[in-house]
Amino acid sequence: MSRSLLIAAILLLAGLLAGGPSVAEDARARKRVLHVDSYHRGNEWNDRIADAVVAGLKAADVDVQVVHMDTKRNPGPEFGRRAALEVAALIARWRPDVVTTSDDAAAEFLIAPHLKDVELPIVFCGLNWDASAYGLPFTNVTGMVEVSPIPQIVELLRVHAKGGRIGYLAEDSPTKRKELEHHERIFGIRYDKVWLAADFAAWREGFLAAQSEVDMLVILGVANVRGWDDAAAAALAERSTRIPTGTDFEWLMHVAMMGVAKSPEEQGRWAARAALRILNGVPPGAIPVAYNTEAKLYFNPKIAARLAVDRAPPMAELVR
């Protein structure tokens, strides 16, 4: 950390710890909410969260500003810390009444190190599985964690599976490794076979192996799979699928037969509502941490045809 950044951080923390907005600021006509997006504009999931936050707040005539930490395109703790300091400086300058954040980087690099137990209310969302990993919640923090509807997916796959063996295929990342533990601890789901792919070749290999080694396959995030090729993955799935496959992301439906996809808008709406309640005087600690419950059912008829499944579940959205 450079010296200038360090000074800025000290100043910021001093300001935050010193108390809330000044008297002059209290008289501001419009409340301010800063939404901190861990990633960049263009990341569909986070964009949709941010849009929902902005829409919910603007409907209540709240002044909203969105800032991006861009940690998806710049992985690594150093960049995260620098981005967090820049956001902290922005907070010190703009003095929002509530800060909302989306995804893990903001919790890890901004909330936990800089905004713990300060007066500034924080509402996080899009935090995968476990807020406690970053020490959350603090007294000034509440939010909505992001849970994948894995039991629902497995239940759908069991309808078409010929046995009970479940496989897990995802990117090789700490997040996905940890998610395995969550699946077992929370849902009681134990995977008979796990493939964690660092690159597309490994993913392909895992996909093909799963067709004969398990009876159903849960396919999760691939954002960190090197050389990921959407078209090739879709072609492989349409050509080689022999067991029911499911996913929790809408944009992975081209490689899976069925999907129960989470809704980013649910996260954004909830964060906006929580921010509004806080702006109306509810302390963050009185708002229990929530988790997402909305989901949408998807069905890929091309892949389903490989299993001779020609009828989509009622009310499922078909993937073309």
Next chain:
Amino acid sequence: MSEPSSAGDAAAGAAATTRRRRSLVGGTLWRVAIRISCVVAIASIASYLHVRASLEGQTLEQLKVLASERRERESAVFDLADERLAAFAQAVEARLTAPADGSALADFERLFERRPDGTRRLSAGFFERTGITGIVSRSTIVEEAVARRLIALIEVLEVHGPAWQARLRNLFVVTPENAILMYWPGKPWALQASDWELYGKLAAALGRPGEVVVVGEGGGPAGVTRWSEPYLDYGAREWVVSATRGVDVDGRRVATLGQDLLLEELFQRTAARAADGTYGMIMAADGRLIAHPDYMLAIRAQSRAIDARASGDDRLLRAVGLLATASSGDLVVDRAGGEVLAFSRLAGPGWWLVGAFPEAIIERRAALTARWVLLVGVVALLVELAILWVVLRRQVAAPLTALVDATGAVAAGRFDVPLPVAREDELGGLARSFGVMAGEIEARETALAERGRSLAAANLQLEGELEERRRIQAELERQLELRALLDTIDYGVLITGPDRRVRMHNRAYREMIGMPVALLATSPTLDELARYGLEHGFLAPQPDDGSRYLEELGQLIERGDGEPHEWRLASGRVLRRRIVALPDGGRLLTYVDLTAQKRIEADLRTAKEAAEQASRAKSAFLANVSHEFRTPLNAITGYSELMLEEAADGAGAKLRPDLERVRDAGRHLLALINDILDLSKIEAGRIDVAVRPCRIEPVLEACVTTVGPMVGAGVTLHGTAAAHLPEIAADPDRVGQILVNLLSNAAKFTEAGTIEVRTSAGDGWVRVAVVDTGIGIPEELHETVFEEFRQVAVTGGRRRQGTGLGLAIARRLARLMGGDVTLASCPGTGSTFTLVIPAIDT
């Protein structure tokens, strides 16, 4: 009389056949069957309609009862939860308002452990003892009052939890300080789970989907049980609905009580589809679908009630529409969907239990009943028909058949037929009447038969007389026709009977003989006619001995052999008479007038004799003259040849052409004279033909050798006799003359090809055929070539010189030897002249 009787039998038989076809029993059974079938069909339809209406009413009533019972049954657990929460709230309120003594903080610290995540939780040992887990948020500041309340709540929970455990799974308490206490034996709910899992449940239990829950506000107004949306409880891994109730003390919320009801069994009981098509579903009051057998995957996937309007299912949409105006216990018939919907509102969350009963089930049951009615009706019909068949057959058909047979027997003339006269009913009366009637018919039939026989005899006699009259009439007509016919012919005809009396004669007889008509009209005998002829000088010459003449004539008449005899009359007529015996012993005498014929024959004989005399004179003259011509001609040809030899060279050489013409003309004239001489000899009968047994082979060989030099350069001559030819009876010199003539003719008229001599034998003949490939002769000239002095005008001949007598002489010579010469030819393909000579049988 027998024919009418047969016709009557046939008619009776046909009538009997018709009666058998139209059996009384069969017809009656058929009509009865038709009527009963109609009755059964109408009864079945009426039964169907009645049963359907009845079933529909009964079903609706049953559905109503069932829906009510189900509503009560399914509501029980919600009522129980409500009741329990109310009791629990009372206990909590009482406990929290009771005076407190001592410090609760020590107890709090003893019971709650501090965890690394900053939360404080009830220990595992406490859970094992009491079934209670608990968590206090890291942000909660636990003061004496908070600790006291938590300890008090734990105490109440310890008492109330086990009391209800048999019916309800858990019981929990949430405090405004973000502390949660959960009684759930067997579920270490708050022991290990992350705080978000625990507090996340609060959001689901206390709020609506998407709602931000504030702990101090949770549970709604105090004293009222509030129900959550159904949700998947990750901690319990179950689909649950939570009931919560707020407890206020001094106007301040001090706790929110709650409990979960597991939904899986409720879903299985209510939202399932039975084999008969009935099914149920659970809907929220706003029409959202909570459970439905066809949409459970979508509901579970989305973890919440779904909007039924998004399903696009018309039946479901109608149910939603009907729900808007329905009251609990309502039964609504959805005609478009073909089902009856029973709406029942459950207690607790106020969900609607909707049972769907397809109308098709009612129709199936009604149809089943109708089928049973139909089946029973058909069986009854068959039994009834069988009984009716037996009764009709014994009581009606059999007596009637006996009567019918009796009728047939009477019609056939048999009157001793047994009838069922012993019966006392109508059929017995009918049989007795029939017997009386049959007796009367028998008597009448006997009288009629007698009268019929008399009439038949008279009729037969009349027919004989008529037949004789017709025969006489026909004979008269035949005689008139015969007489007219005889009068038209020019032959005289006289016919006598066996008694030799003239039976018939014709005009020509009268005119030829001149016998008077008056005499003939008396039917005289032949002897009388002969005597009349002798007496009146009809014969020429008149016989001297009339008796002998009559005797010879009588012999001829008796013979009647048909031999012709000439008979000359004094009038000059010459008649040819034949006497023929007739089959009845009579005689037929015919007379043909030969007078004119005899005169012509005499004239011809005279002319012939004159002609033969003239011919003989001509032939003698020609023979003599020819002989006189040959002497100087031989001198002329001889000298002309000597002069040609002398004029072979020198000055005489220029005379050679003239000398050659003189020689050739002389030779031709000599040949002509020889031919004329031969012909004359033949006609005059003076030619010498010495027929004797001889062989044809040497003659043939000599002829081929002779004619060989005459054959043209492009012509091949073959002439070999066949093997095993028999000898012939002929003059070999004349045979040679004939063959040389035929071969030389072939040489003349064949420019190219072959001339072949073929021999064969059979049927008493030897045939020698000269076959050439010359110009041929048209068929119409085949006989002309054999006439004297006739040369056929043909073209293409190599040498046309000749006398025109050769073939005529050849044929005459052949015929003199008993043979012949024939021709077969066609223009362009050649000619075949065949000499046929008698063979000698060996």
